[in-house]
Amino acid sequence: MADRLEKLKTVSFQEGLGNMNDKSKRLVQAVDMLAMAINAKVDKEKLERTALLCKCDLVTGMVIEFTELQGVMGREYAKLDGEAPEVALGIYEHYLPRFAGDELPTTDIGRLTGIADKLDNICATFSRGLAPTGSQDPYALRRQALGIINILLDGNYHVSLYKVIAGALYLLNIPAEDTKKLVPQIAEFMKQRLRNMLMDQGIRYDVVDAVLADQMNDDFTDLVARAKALNSFVASAEAPALIQAATRVANLCKKIEEESAINPQLFAVEAEGALHNAAMAASKEVLVAATKYDYAAVLAEAVKLVDPINKFFEDVMVMDEDVRVKNNRLALLAAVKDITHAVGDLSVIVQ
Structure with missing residues (x-):
């Protein structure tokens, strides 16, 4: 040869x-x-x-x-x-x-x-x-x-x-x-x-759109794992509530003008602290699951945030007149979005 x-x-x-x-x-x-x-x-x-x-x-x-x-x-x-x-x-x-x-x-x-x-x-x-x-x-x-x-x-x-x-x-x-x-x-x-x-x-088109929305992710094996997990999840009973909550979070995050750190001392309503605690606990589990490409587990952690998110929106006026309070609440929602959208952009899922 x-x-x-x-x-x-x-x-x-x-x-x-x-x-x-x-x-x-x-x-x-x-x-x-x-x-x-x-x-x-x-x-x-x-x-x-x-x-x-x-x-x-x-x-x-x-x-x-x-x-x-x-x-x-x-x-x-x-x-x-x-x-x-x-x-x-x-x-x-x-x-x-x-x-x-x-x-x-x-x-x-x-x-x-x-x-x-x-x-x-x-x-x-x-x-x-x-x-x-x-x-x-x-x-x-x-x-x-x-x-x-x-x-x-x-x-x-x-x-x-x-x-x-x-x-x-x-x-x-x-x-x-x-x-x-x-x-x-x-x-x-x-x-x-x-x-x-x-x-x-057989993966839904909106699921594919949700996963490919992250332009920075160019690992195809990872993207396929996300698509398969999300495609299974959207057919579950838990999906509508998470998608609705995640979409609401994502819409408010569009109002963020500049990133800022979360300051728990600025929390004025109990629902803020509850959501923050739930998000911090979930983020640890999400990190572990994501490193194993276990996106079903990531979505399961996101589901745990649905009730705290809904309670937050019931009790909290995000766009507060106090700029510091407003920005702090938006920063909290940004952290929540990192979890709810960890597998893909749920706001593009058609219900």
Whole structure:
């Protein structure tokens, strides 16, 4: 296999972006970057070897004649050349999934090499201004994006999408100014694929909107966990009361002009202290549950705040004439919102 690396220089990658030999070397750096970002426990030498050799079968007569054998022949040639079994399997798996419903990689080496390859293709194509439009997708970027998402989910990988996109663009030598524009474009393209996938799986559209409302969350595995938990919750008996209370809290939080710390000494009504105590207790449990991606437990903690929230609104005039009191009450509601909206923006849920 290794003796075919030189021949890859004769195979063009994309216009202005070098050849497949260049891509192979780039993939070695990309898989290292991904392994570090995901904190994957993987044999570094075998991972890099897989990335380096994964495209070598493109210059073999069999693959030139039968392109659908990409990866299959790479695996067999690697075995014949005495490469490690993990490398041979990784070469095959990095092409997966090849179509909707296809098998997914089963090893970290196959997953990481596959993500790196597909992300490199997507970033390269976007950098040339050739993003898919309408029904036109000549480079099959939508399929590759879905492949990345499914691999991330199947591997239970938690990673910042923005960072790995920026890393892929860096390895392609895309100028910093262009990278700044391309990262959000590619991330939005990926999020749209995630949105469609979730709705195809039966997740309510408003639940998807609620979860994706947090533009800063670019961990797709986390987002899917949130969507599934919230989708189950909105069908429960507790959902309407929490959604109503959370929406009321969120609406008042829009009146916050500047953030301020909560000062319990400014509480003038018993309901303020009660809500504050309930929120502080819930926030501790929410933090523990969220670190485990247990969003059903997070929502259960939010439900505990419904009665204190309702009592607060019954007894307290938030927009008090005393600016200090008003701001303190708004600060309290902001802390409550952090809990009620910890899984997603409940105010967009349709009841």
